[in-house]
Amino acid sequence: MKIKDVAEILQGEILCCEEQADREVQAACGSDMMSDVLAYVKDQALLITGLCNPQVIRTAVMMDMICIAFVRGKEPTAEMIELARAKGITIIRTPRRMFSACGLLYSAGLKSGK
Amino acid sequence: MSALHLEFDVAGDNFLSAGSATDRVKNELRKLGVSSADIRRVAISMYEGEINMVIHAGGGKAIVDIYVDKSVVKLIDHGKGIKDIELAMKPGYSTANEEIRNLGFGAGMGLPNMKKYADELIIESEVGKGTTVTMIVNFS
Structure with missing residues (x-):
């Protein structure tokens, strides 16, 4: 599905890099533990997380992810958004909680990846 | 001689900038045409090391040498050291x-992540003096 579909399904708001909302994501990873993201992510382009600090953006950069969805209405700081914009990572904010966000995306066809 | 030699000061009190040295290295590797799988192994292992220096050792220095066939990342801190490396x-x-x-x-x-992604991981540590971590990633 496309990034804009992710935002729509999660009833979320795109906070930066909206210009790449037509890019495809095939698989996602949901985690609040960045070390686990570093350990397990392979080709998942979307990170779904309730953790909200600059290292979430850094972690996504390291793993070549293109989109981060912050669940539970977490509000990224201006610095985080600036970093994400500089790195070409779309940020979505959604009021959905982790379990339902993952469930909705999974039901809509998004996979967990390898 | 290495194709590229980079040195960075990793600030110990700045959680926002942690990972910026790794980000620079990642970009340089891409410019040199290193494969994305190898870049990722260098990035993950160095980033974990950088985070460790920030959260455990009050920062330190990162020295990176990139050769045609491998990268050598050395992370040097003067933190509290690791008492039991095997346990760590x-x-x-x-x-x-x-x-x-x-x-x-x-x-x-x-x-464990650093060990998993680097081909060679050498940890030298002295309690009260600091730690030097060397990670070698061979390019495929």
Whole structure:
């Protein structure tokens, strides 16, 4: 599905890099533990997380992810958004909680990846 | 002689900038045409090391040499050192406090991740003096 579909399904708001909302994501990873993201992510382009600090953006950069969805209405700081914009990572904010966000995306066809 | 030699000061008190040295290295590797799989192995192992220096050692220095066939990343800190390296290598073992865990790290995965992604990991540490971590990634 496309990034804009992710935002729509999660009833979320795109906070930066909206210009790449037509890019495809095939698989996602949901985690609040960045070390686990570093350990397990392979080709998942979307990170779904309730953790909200600059290292979430850094972690996504390291793993070549293109989109981060912050669940539970977490509000990224201006610095985080600036970093994400500089790195070409779309940020979505959604009021959905982790379990339902993952469930909705999974039901809509998004996979967990390898 | 290495094709590229880079040195960075890793600030110990700036959680926002942690990872910026790794980011620079990642970009340089891409410019040199290193494969994305190899870049990722260098990036993950160095980033975990950088985070470790920030959260455990009050920062340090990163020295990176990129050769045609490998990268050598050396992370040097003057922090409190590692008492029992074997124990520290155990997945899940961590001395990180609650604050660090709240930041998404400190799950005891840092050193295991570094070992997993680097072809060679050498840890030299002296309690009270500091730690030097050397990671070699051979390019495929």
